[in-house]
Amino acid sequence: MLETKNPEIDIADLLEKVGAELKHQQTKSTGTQKNTPQDELQINDPYAWNQLRETLKMAELNVDAGAEVTSMLHYRGIVRKIARLLGKVTVFLGRVITIPQRNFNASILHSQRIILDGLRDMNRNTAQLEREMERIKEKSALIDYLKTSVITQERRVSILLEELRRQVDGGESSNTSKPELRGPGILDPLYLAFENQFRGTREEIRQRLLEYVPLVRESGAGVEGRELLDIGCGRGEWLEIMHDEGLLAKGLDLNHVLVQDCLDRGFIVEENDALSYLRSLPDNSLGAITSFHLIEHLSFDDRVALFDESVRVLKSGGIALFETPNPRNLLVGGCNFWADPTHLRPLYPETHQFLMEYRGFCRVELLYLHPHEGEQRLPEEEAPQLAARLNEVLSCARDYTIVGYKA
Amino acid sequence: MKPVGVVIPWFGRDLKGGAEQLAWQVSNRLAGRGHGVEVLTTCCASFLEDWSTNHLPAGVETLDGLVVRRFKVDKRNGELFNQANTHALSVPAESLRPGSNPFTFGTGDLFVAENINSQALERYLKRHKKKYHAFIFLPYLYGVILNGLPLVADKAWLQPCLHDEVYAYLPAVEHIMRSCRGLLYNSLGEERLALNLFGPGIGRKGHVVGVGVESLDLDPGALPAKVADIELENTKYVLCLGRRDPTKNTAMLVTAYQKYRAAHPKTKMELILAGPGEERFGLSVPGVHDLGLVSETDKEALLARCRALFQPSRNESYSRVIMEAWFCNRPVAAHGACLATAMAVGAAGGGWLAESLDDWAGLFHRLEQADDLQLLELGKKGREYARRYAEWDAVIDRYEDVLGLKAAEKTGRGATRPTALRTIHQLTPGFAYGDAISNQAIMIRGLLRDMGYRSEIFTEHLDPLMTHEARLFKDGKGIKENAGLIYHHSIGSGLTDFVINHPGPKSLIYHNVTPPDLVRDADPELARILEQGLHDLGRLAPHFSVSAGDSQFNSRDLEENGFSNPFVLPIFVAPEKWNIQADPNMMMRLHDGRDNILFVGRLVANKCQHDLIEAFAAYHSMYGNCRLILVGGFIEEESYYQRLAELVRQHGLEGDVLFAGKVPDSTLHACYRCAHLYWSMSEHEGFGVPLIEAMWFDVPVLAYKSSAVPETMDEGGLLFTDKQDFGQLAAAARLLIHDPEVKDKIISGQHRRRNDFLPEAIGPQLEALVRGMNG
Structure with missing residues (x-):
């Protein structure tokens, strides 16, 4: 099937070589090597880039316009001589205009070339930076993974120590476990009434919560095997959104009346306290954990335990999202926060960002939400600086959210 | 003068x-x-x-x-x-x-x-x-x-x-x-x-041109017997001459000698260094003598009696001392990675090449073993080479030749016009940047002007980038009735009636009309124009007594359409077109160690890029580390491109197939320069300019035998006759890229073939065509 007229090549020999090459290749492992890095050329990119270069070249050809007489090849003999003479005279007289024009051409071209070179160098540097960035990303993912595994080991050690202490103490401490989070059931209807009065209407809350949907979707949670758990689901606004979005979610609340209400609406809800429910779950079993206006009800120890358990039960890449009132807003911190008698204390944002990172979450971020708008803001016309300053502390975000991921 | x-x-x-x-x-x-x-x-x-x-x-x-x-x-x-x-x-x-x-x-x-x-x-x-x-x-x-x-x-x-x-x-x-x-x-x-x-x-x-050296025809008796207290007659030594600086690799040679001496402690072989430079070697190394700068006579004595001259520098454009050693009949060792010296030693056969430290150390041993006659034999081969390239008389002869200093032969313009005609214009439907027919017209115009004709190119559609090369055709303005006219036909156009009615002498050059069925799906409008082109060919035949196809394949087409005795006027493919800067970005990207496989041609079904992608997939799965570059215009929405893109996805080759699109010459230049193989699966080529262009870039060509391809390739490249077994094709491609023996033979065949398309080779055929026009 191979042919050539080249007398130096013996086709039979060549075919034999091809056969040998094929055989040699077949005996080797058939795994294909993938090229790295990927060819990053865009389809039409080099064309535009080179158009620039080509047009510049065209400009270069003409940079000396008016300096010399053209060769006038289409004339011959005496006609050509006369044409060239006339041309020379014209060129000579035209120098008044053409000399500054040529200088202008040359300087513009020169600067264009410098710009083009600079652009190319910058392109090269950008490509290098991008590669560096990829490397850093990979490294940072590794660090996150290591961090999680260190935390898991720490927890195992502390459980073992606890176990050991219990055995040494002979089980004495079993009765001294912390009181349950759960409030007395008798106050449940009261809290529902309170929520309706102070928390805001169902529709308002829904509107605010909608902002979180993209975050949940991006993390890949809410699907089979990566369900979402909403702790302190309350009246179920968030569960409703999840339901509307077609995402799988389960709610948890201590308030018997609220739980019943949610069950009536057709949501999956359990009446249980957060920590004991989480402790009952196996490792790596959830896609997302959310809780809105819950952690300010918990003691410090319970908050830390909540973070720990969340890291444990989330799957890799899973998201945890905790919303709480923002004490940086003085109205909230100094007054509104205390409207709820069951709140323990305002939570300082950076402390909790640190805490989540320290307990094993990665990419932990603070989102500031729901600022006061419109007439609630001080008008800035009269004393703009003062108004701006006051707006900054009085009308800024009323809530903030800590978002973290499991590596 | x-x-x-x-x-x-x-x-x-x-x-x-x-x-x-x-x-x-x-x-x-x-x-x-x-x-x-x-x-x-x-x-x-x-x-x-x-x-x-x-x-x-x-x-x-x-x-x-x-x-x-x-x-x-x-x-x-x-x-x-x-x-x-x-x-x-x-x-x-x-x-x-x-x-x-x-x-x-x-x-x-x-x-x-x-x-x-x-x-x-x-x-x-x-x-x-x-x-x-x-x-x-x-x-x-x-x-x-x-x-x-x-x-x-x-x-x-x-x-x-x-x-x-x-x-x-x-x-x-x-x-x-x-x-x-x-x-x-x-x-x-x-x-x-x-x-x-x-x-x-x-x-x-x-x-x-070479560089001359005073030939050293020395009388051994007249040379000093001792240099710096060394009795040359009784010493076995290797000589290294030249300036010392870090780029000259002298330190490496001393280390290689030490290595050799450590392995052979009883050796009598010594190393003598001579030449200017601050760095000194061998003061404490046994067997090494560093003489520093020596007089001309001492240098001659050293050269005449050494076993061999070693030139370890990697940084020479020419080494005078190598020629001097050869004039003394002494063999030479040069660094294999230095093109200039290595090619001289290789071409002359007057010594050895070495690269690594071990190579150099091994050479000392080899020299100690070799008998005097063998060394003399090598030295004589070197001397022959030196006489050819390094004798001043021969060198200055070459300067005279190249600079035209010998009695100038008159090559007056205008004297060679083969017909009584004074003007021959060309007419072409389209004139565009990078287009093969347009380039051909420019070449023909140059040759016609050289023959003494007035000559311009007229066209119906003029690319704005090419306004300096051609004039827009407007109802025959500028073309006198008695002017000669060469019409390039490749597509339907509004020029047909004009050329039929042109009363002056005329000829037609046929560049093949792409069969309309091949493009009908992708571009119905183009298919219509092509159909008209085919139809017009029949109409044109009775009006043109002189015609030419750019290949035998196309000439046959002309005959079938009623033209009588058509000439063959191949397309000019001269490397001077590539005397432009190659796109530096493309050069940098493609120089990444992968095997670059290239094909140039518009993305259309008859060029069979789909087969090429399949074959490339086979190559990729067998060897990896490769890239397919498809240069040629396409529209993203076109179904053929979509089909190719899908094929690439199916094989998981997204990062490895580059659709470069229609590119400027500078980018195409870069693609040819970086290509390791030109691979064509095309089933329709009227001529196939890129096949010859690849040959100029020393890229081996592997092509499917179809249409005009075998005629264009002749003894260049390698043809295949069926597309059944992509694995076997991939193995052949591998040999063309990586087997130096096969590659060298293919390339030397391509060297012979590519010359057939130079203007000086085709000029006589154009002259015959012009004579036929009967001016």
Whole structure:
């Protein structure tokens, strides 16, 4: 099937070589090597880039316009001589205009070339930076993974120590476990009434919560095997959104009346306290954990335990999202926060960002939400600086959210 | 005859340095043969002095009967120059890539502007260019040369004395290499290096003239028996001659000798070093003698009695001492990675090549074992080579030839017009940048003008980028009734009626009409125009008594359509088209170690890019580390492109197949330069220009035997007759890329074939066509 007229090549020999090459290749492992890095050329990119270069070249050809007489090849003999003479005279007289024009051409071209070179160098540097960035990303993912595994080991050690202490103490401490989070059931209807009065209407809350949907979707949670758990689901606004979005979610609340209400609406809800429910779950079993206006009800120890358990039960890449009132807003911190008698204390944002990172979450971020708008803001016309300053502390975000991921 | 100007930054009888010595010798010897020679140089005394000081007076002086014009040097900022130079020298040698500028951030401009320059010399060149027959500029990397040569480019021969070093990658150097009229090389290796760096565009204007050496026909009796207390007659030694600096690799040779001596402690073989330089070796190494600078007589004595000369430097464009050793019948060892010396040793067969430390150590042992007769045999082979390339008489003969200094033969224009016609115009439906037919028309116009005709190109559709090359056709304006007319036919056009009715002498060149069915799905409008083109061919036949196809394949088509006795006028494919800068970005991207497989042609079903992707997938799965580059216009929405893109996805080759689109010549230049294989699966080629272009870039061609392909390829490249077994094709492709023996044979076949499409080869056929027009 191979042919050539080249007398130096013996086709039979060549075919034999091809056969040998094929055989040699077949005996080797058939795994294909993938090229790295990927060819990053865009389809039409080099064309535009080179158009620039080509047009510049065209400009270069003409940079000396008016300096010399053209060769006038289409004339011959005496006609050509006369044409060239006339041309020379014209060129000579035209120098008044053409000399500054040529200088202008040359300087513009020169600067264009410098710009083009600079652009190319910058392109090269950008490509290098991008590669560096990829490397850093990979490294940072590794660090996150290591961090999680260190935390898991720490927890195992502390459980073992606890176990050991219990055995040494002979089980004495079993009765001294912390009181349950759960409030007395008798106050449940009261809290529902309170929520309706102070928390805001169902529709308002829904509107605010909608902002979180993209975050949940991006993390890949809410699907089979990566369900979402909403702790302190309350009246179920968030569960409703999840339901509307077609995402799988389960709610948890201590308030018997609220739980019943949610069950009536057709949501999956359990009446249980957060920590004991989480402790009952196996490792790596959830896609997302959310809780809105819950952690300010918990003691410090319970908050830390909540973070720990969340890291444990989330799957890799899973998201945890905790919303709480923002004490940086003085109205909230100094007054509104205390409207709820069951709140323990305002939570300082950076402390909790640190805490989540320290307990094993990665990419932990603070989102500031729901600022006061419109007439609630001080008008800035009269004393703009003062108004701006006051707006900054009085009308800024009323809530903030800590978002973290499991590596 | 007018004098030859020799332009060099420094000039004097006693100046050291290869280029300075060469300039002295060539100027004097050309003058000795009675040619007028003037040296144009600066008032700076030498390379080693301050480049902005005028040590010597400006004006004309006579040195040994030679006219030397000296010009004042410009003030310069040495600090800036040093910064630019340091910046360039910090680029590691392994990261240098042909076509990519290592002088980033504008340092290249600084390097040239703050180099040794002389505006006075530049002014002189501009004003007095006409007084000179030709100029020789040397060497390549100084401001005087870089800025002076472009002023008289059409009379300038550059003798670059090129090295593979960072300066050779400076854009200004590429500019003078491309714009000069001709290139003079000192050695075959230097020529090869230049082709590697700048591609085939500069190939045909280069000439290896060689460098002369005083032939050493020595009388052993007259030579001193002892040099620096060493009894040469009774000592077995290897000689290494030359200046010491880190690039000359002398330290490596000493280490290799120590290694050899450690393995053979009883050896009698010694190593003698001689030459200037501050670094000294061997003061404490047994068996090594470093003599420093020695007299000419001592050098001759050392050469005449050595076992062999070792030249370990990797950085030579030419090595005088190698020729000197050969004139003494002594064999030579050179560094395998130094193109210039390695090619000389390889071509002469006068010695050995070595690269690693172990290679060099092994050579000492081999020399100790070899008997005197073997060594003499090798030395004699070297001597033959030296006589051819390094005897001054032969060298100066070549200068005379190249510069046209021998009694000039008259080649007056206008005298060779083969017919009574005065004007022959060409008419073509479209005229576009990068288009093969348009390029052909330009070539034909050049040849017609050379024959003495007035000639223009007229076209119906003119690409804005090409307005300087052709005129827009407007109802025959500018084409007189009695003018000759060559009509290029390849598609339906509104010109048919005009050419049929043109009363003057005329001929038709047929470039094949793509069968309309092949494009009907993708572009119904184009299919309609092609159909008209086929239909018109029949209408044109009775009106054209003279016609030509650009291949036998196309001529047969003409005959079938009623044309009688059509000629064959192949398309001109000359490498000078590629005397342009290659797109540096593309060069950098494609030089990444992968096997680059190239095909050039519009994305249409009859070019069978789909088969090529399948075959490439086979190659990829067998060998990996490869890339397929498809150059050729396409529209993203077209179904054929969509089909190809889907095929690429199916095979998981997204990162490995590059749809480059329609690209400018500079990018295509880069693709050819970086390609390792040109692979065509096409089932319809009327001629196949890229097949020949690939041959000029020394890219092996593997092509499916169809339409005009076998005729175009002839003994070039490798054909295959069926597409059944992609695995087998992939294995053949692998051999063409990676088996040096197969590749070399294919390339040498391609070297022979590509010459058949040069203007000088096809010119007579065009002349026959013109004669037939019966003017």
